[in-house]
Amino acid sequence: MKYYFHKFKCTYVPNISQADLKKNELAAIYLKYLENSEIRPQFIFNPKIDSFLLIWRLPFHDRRRDLHTNQGTFPLFFILTQQELAIFSFEDSEEVDNIIRKQLYTLQRKKNKTTTFLLLRLLWVLNEYFITEIDLQNRTRTKLETFRKSPSRVQIKKLSNLSRSLIYLVTAANNNLVAVQQLKLNSGSLSKFLPLNALEKDYLKDVVSETQQCQQVANLATQLAQEITDSYNNILNNSLSDALTLLTILSVIIGLPSLTFGFFGMKIYTPFEGSQTAWIFVLISTLFLSLLIIFWIRWYVKK
Secondary structure, X not given: OEEEOOOOEEEXXXXXXXXXXXXXXXXXXXXXXXXXXXXXXXXXXXXXXXEEEEEEXXXXXXXXXXXXXXXXXXXXXXXXXXXXXXXXXXXXXXXXXXXXXXXXXXXXXXOOOOHHHHHHHHHHHHHHHHHHHHHHHHHHHHHHOOOOOOOOHHHHHHHXXXXXXXXXXXXXXXXXXXXXXXXXXXXXXXXXXXXXOHHHHXXXXXXXHHHHHHHHHHHHHHHHHHHHHHHHHHHHHHHHHHHHHHHHHHHHHHHHHHHHHHHHOOOOOOOOOOOOOHHHHHHHHHXXXXXXXXXXXXXXXXX
């Protein structure tokens, strides 16, 4: 879809196909980058045609499967010239699509805006979306902190998915920061064909700060999730230790009756041999020894 502004136009194509990429003039120039859906965020300047490519990664998840379970990240491609800003993505993310279309529609009615201002504005709001997605992950982590005696299998699986999702988010946030810092460092070279006014320079600084904050929030969320993982491991290890202790006690208790009855069942002389009430003595002695072992083990474990 094309949006026409006062001095330039913007082309926005979500969920674009490889065939459509080759048809677009700007996309064809950077085709080797756009064809890679796993590419990391980066800044590529092409002085021959006075344009640059900025690759940004954003969270993507299927809300039909789990409201707060992130499935990874996807790249968003910004190709900028003085007359046009082109935006492409391979994923059909409803949240990102709504954000971009809303910003394009709002800024379309404002005059004296440039492609650079539009790009920086989009990066700003997309960073806010990024932080919102991290907050959703934090809510999931908060729910996983609550359990009875030990975490259930479902909670362990959710924590595993959460940790994997946060790894994607941290990696994307770190690389986004590198990309926007490259844009800031090359802003002097860009001034020949795309000069930045005072507002845009301040906006660029704000975008860099916002991206740094996004990185810090993602790192903090990962650290907190790692602490929950360590707590789960400690609790599960303690539960395993308690289970092994219980099984050891039961094996000793179960073994005593076999030992006692086996002793009196041997073909040798034993006390009370020939007595009709000898089995009562055997039962009492077995019970006494079992209770004695139980109390000794409990005392030994508690000391």
